Amino acid sequence: MGVDAQSGAPPSKDARRSNNSVFRTAPKPNRRRAPRAYASLFAPDGRRRRWMLTYVCPHCGFGHRALARSEQAARMLLTRGACGRLVVIRIARTYRGREDA
Numbered sequence: 001m002g003v004d005a006q007s008g009a010p011p012s013k014d015a016r017r018s019n020n021s022v023f024r025t026a027p028k029p030n031r032r033r034a035p036r037a038y039a040s041l042f043a044p045d046g047r048r049r050r051w052m053l054t055y056v057c058p059h060c061g062f063g064h065r066a067l068a069r070s071e072q073a074a075r076m077l078l079t080r081g082a083c084g085r086l087v088v089i090r091i092a093r094t095y096r097g098r099e100d101a
């Protein structure tokens with residue numbers, strides 16, 4: 001097929017998008033494809049009602065934070081970091097505070 005250099009003509013509707021059919025689908029929250037991040041989980045303190053977790057992002061290497069409604073939810077969390085990538089959270093450590101221990 002001839003390479004049609006952009007000659008200024010408007011693209012006709014017959015123009016084939018032959019090699020253009022690979023388009024990026026919107027990323028779904030896909031637990032299997034998201035890498036794991038090992039997180040430290042912090043129990044709610046006085047001001048914070050939710051569990052907070054911090055992790056080093058496997059995508060960008062920076063540390064991100066996330067919140068979860070419960071400890072159980074934190075353990076199953078699929079979250080999107082500040083860099084926009086999905087990770088599956090694995091809790092490496094849990095800090096519950098002194099009152100709870």
Ligand SMILES: [Zn+2]
Binds near residue numbers: 060061064081
């Ligand atoms: Zn990141």
